[in-house]
Every structure is written in structure tokens, then in C-alpha cells.
Amino acid sequence: MANPAQFIQQVRQEVSKxxxxxxxxxxxxxxxxxxxxxxxxLFFSLVDWxxxxxxxxILNTFGS
Structure with a gap:
């Protein structure tokens, strides 16, 4: 397993790319x-409306 210093160095190399x-x-x-x-x-408002x-x-026509 890499030590923290190597890890930081590798992270910096990747970020530079x-x-x-x-x-x-x-x-x-x-x-x-x-x-x-x-x-x-706007689209979904119109669809909702x-x-x-x-x-x-429909409810006014067939409702009670």
C-alpha cells in the first residue's frame, strides 16, 4: 500500500491532467x-393546464 506522500503526489499528477x-x-x-x-x-405548465x-x-359533463 502506498504511503500518504505518494498518494498526494499521484493525486496532484491526476488533477494536473x-x-x-x-x-x-x-x-x-x-x-x-x-x-x-x-x-x-413552460412545457409542463401547459401540459398540466x-x-x-x-x-x-369530463367531470362537468358526466359528474353529478
Missing amino acids: VVWPTRREVFVTTVMVFIMAALMA GIRSGLQG
Whole structure:
């Protein structure tokens, strides 16, 4: 088993191989996530409204 000093050295070597995103890439990706979240919220709101309207129509027609 490796000692702690070797472990730390290996961790540093592996971290140095990581390609970190640029500030612009992080910003663009974050904006895309917010846009997609807003679009999904709008979509599911419309689906919910449609199902609710349909069920209310059915219940009003056949309900007592």
C-alpha cells in the first residue's frame, strides 16, 4: 500500500491532467441550463393546464 506522500503526489499528477473549462464555457453552459429549465417549466405548465382542463370538462359533463 502506498504511503500518504505518494498518494498526494499521484493525486496532484491526476488533477494536473484535468482540462478545466474556460470562464466563457461555464457561462454559456449555465445560461443554456437556465433556458432549458425555463422551457421545461413552460412545457409542463401547459401540459398540466391541458390535463386539468380536460378532466374538468369530463367531470362537468358526466359528474353529478
